[in-house]
């Protein structure tokens with residue numbers, strides 16, 4: 627494993643002082659979070675640690691809803707969507723007082739280190755918590771959005787992409803029976819990875835993504851290219867985002883500027899978060915879960931586990947959450963060429 631930065635200070639808790647590791651899942655849920663919980667638990671127990679499962683993200687640290695975990699607590703979950711630890715959004719944790727209570731709970735429970743599985747917000751919370759108290763924290767990128775810097779993929783992204791592909795395949799059957807423009811809104815927060823790769827995977831006409839919103843009029847370009855000349859119907863994936871306006875925003879614009887088109891909007895919504903995880907997600911979640919325990923044993927702290935070119939890496943929280951992850955612009959061209 628290639629450490630991006632050695633983060634080891636004498637004053638801080640060393641591996642020898644870590645006896646009990648707490649795990650939590652926080653923020654938006656993602657498929658294969660369970661595979662990650664299983665891997666963290668089993669790798670920790672294998673290496674002689676005790677494990678506690680913290681319910682409902684940071685809220686569990688405030689309410690004290692914490693369960694001792696044995697290997698059997700994580701049996702039969704690798705294939706399940708959702709998270710057995712539940713997840714939540716916790717406002718109190720965003721205040722210094724709330725984090726003080728969380729720290730006191732950890733002390734009372736004898737939890738010496740944390741593994742936080744979540745997205746951008748959850749890892750921001752982890753970064754702040756770790757800067758205020760002497761707690762080793764390792765993060766795992768658990769989000770379908772794939773928007774964390776420094777990792778090629780995130781836990782849940784591949785499953786969500788496959789769900790989008792399946793949904794668009796179904797829509798195509800009905801779309802090709804009529805002459806219509808279908809706008810399909812997919813998740814991704816402010817990132818277009820799901821929309822762009824989902825469009826390529828499902829053979830959609832185009833994707834409207836936030837990353838290039840300010841430089842290109844993506845809708846204008848699509849219409850200008852005469853997209854329906856050779857086709858009965860067209861499917862365009864739109865990333866949910868204030869920048870794109872979402873599928874409804876794009877539909878409004880078409881109604882005003884191109885009223886000749888018969889447009890339909892489908893918002894895929896929360897089905898994108900559900901379902902049994904793909905093999906790829908289960909494997910990356912399992913590898914990252916084990917890597918989180920290795921990281922703690924190596925004295926790493928305040929890092930997210932990432933994957934780059936199939937190699938696991940440590941990304942400091944500050945980089946993972948603060949830097950924008952760029953999209954691969956070659957994919958835009960691929961989509962354009964393949965949709966003629």
Ligand code: ADP
Nearest residue numbers: 653654684715716719720744745746747748751
């Ligand atoms: P995600 O992790 O999926 O991006 P959220 O953005 O909702 O989800 O964040 C999940 C939780 O992480 C929040 O409910 C809160 O408890 C914690 N969190 C997010 N941002 C911060 C912050 N700036 N300070 C402290 N905690 C935060």
